[in-house]
Amino acid sequence: MPTIRRLAAGLLSLFFVNAFATISAADIPAAPPSAPVAVQDFKEPIRVACVGDSITQGAGTEGGNSYPAQLGKMLGEKWKIGNFGISGTTMLKKGDSPYWKQGAFTNAQGFKPNVVIIMLGTNDTKPQNWKNKDDYAADYREMVETFLKLESKPRVYVCRPCPVIANGNWGINEPNVLELIPVIDKLAADLKLGVIDMHAALAGRAELIPDRVHPNNGGAEAMAKAAFRVLTGREFAPVK
Numbered sequence: 001m002p003t004i005r006r007l008a009a010g011l012l013s014l015f016f017v018n019a020f021a022t023i024s025a026a027d028i029p030a031a032p033p034s035a036p037v038a039v040q041d042f043k044e045p046i047r048v049a050c051v052g053d054s055i056t057q058g059a060g061t062e063g064g065n066s067y068p069a070q071l072g073k074m075l076g077e078k079w080k081i082g083n084f085g086i087s088g089t090t091m092l093k094k095g096d097s098p099y100w101k102q103g104a105f106t107n108a109q110g111f112k113p114n115v116v117i118i119m120l121g122t123n124d125t126k127p128q129n130w131k132n133k134d135d136y137a138a139d140y141r142e143m144v145e146t147f148l149k150l151e152s153k154p155r156v157y158v159c160r161p162c163p164v165i166a167n168g169n170w171g172i173n174e175p176n177v178l179e180l181i182p183v184i185d186k187l188a189a190d191l192k193l194g195v196i197d198m199h200a201a202l203a204g205r206a207e208l209i210p211d212r213v214h215p216n217n218g219g220a221e222a223m224a225k226a227a228f229r230v231l232t233g234r235e236f237a238p239v240k
Contacts, residue, residue, distance in 0.1 A: 033194040036233030037115060037155065045080040048072075048231075049113035049147075049154070051099070053123055055162055056085025060214025061120040067215070070224035074236050091120035093139050094132040100143075112152040112176050117227060118143065119198060120160035121184070122213065125168075125176035133176075144191055157194040157230065158184050161224050162223070165212035172213050194230055201226035 037046060050068040057064025072081035084107060089099040094151050099105055099120055104199060108116070108168045120143075121157050123129060160181050164174040181199065201222045202208055208219030215223060228236045 028069060032190065034230065037086045037231050039078055042078070042114065045078055046115060047080050047082065047111060047113045047152070048075075048115040048117065049082045049084055049108040049111050050117050050119075050184060051105075051108050051143075052085040052117075052119040052159075053089045053099070054085065054087035056083065056084065056119055057087055057212055058083070058220070059087055059130050060209075061217050061220045063217070065217040065220055067220040067223035067227070070221050071227050074228045075231070082108065082111045082113070084111070088123055089120065090123045090129050091139050091143065092124050092132050092135055093128055094135060095124060096126070097123065097128040100139075109147070109150060112150070113147070113154045114152060115231070116147045116154045117159065117196060118147075118156065119161060119196075120162045121161045121180045122164070122172055122177065124180070125164075125173055126171035127135055128171070129225050130176055133179075136180065137187060140184070140187055141191070144187070144193065154222075155194065156191075157196050157227075158188050159196045160184055160199040162209070162213075162215060165206045165209050169212045179202070196230045198223050198226055215225075 039046065056066065056068060058069070066083060066085070068081050068083040068085070072079065084104040086102045086104045088097045089102060090097055091099060093100055096175065121136070124133070144158070145152055147156050147223050164172055164177055168174060177199070185195065187193070202215060202219055205219070205222070208222060209215050225236045
């Protein structure tokens with residue numbers, strides 16, 4: 001009898017250990033997409049790949065003050081920013097200048113990023129590209145998944161594009177930008193991605209977008225602050 005009791009007790013104990021382990025694993029929540037990047041988890045500088053078009057590249061700014069450059073200064077030495085913006089590029093594979101075909105796309109992957117910030121869509125609003133708008137979500141998803149599969153396992157953030165002022169320029173227009181935003185939001189929700197709202201950062205601030213499409217230095221600063229807020233969970237405050 002004592003042997004049977006010990007065996008039964010052992011089996012019961014094993015059952016509760018396994019059950020507790022299963023419940024614990026299921027109950028541990030994944031970090032929400034909006035959670036700040038845990039800087040303390042990285043021994044080396046956190047590598048951030050900024051993917052995008054001319055706005056990311058820095059058109060409209062002066063003195064090397066693109067939003068990625070300003071973001072790098074705000075984040076400091078524990079971060080390393082790579083600017084992989086290419087002027088005129090689209091998310092759409094059938095666009096007139098797909099980002100997919102650019103060397104920057106390959107280089108961004110080779111950067112082995114820990115974080116990827118994607119802002120593509122502005123050039124997709126041009127009439128010649130907009131006719132393929134139904135492919136935007138699928139193409140965007142594929143790009144995100146390409147980065148998610150990297151060995152560096154980056155966190156991916158998608159951006160709501162900057163606002164376009166008045167009638168826009170070069171065929172780029174605000175109505176189509178507004179139509180893309182819910183598509184981007186749905187993708188973020190489906191894939192559990194972080195969202196950086198560059199549109200809200202510049203909404204109602206036409207003086208920061210003098211050519212109606214490209215933010216100037218002040219506009220790029222507002223964008224950098226929006227990215228800083230999402231990546232760190234706090235507002236940027238200059239060191240005095």
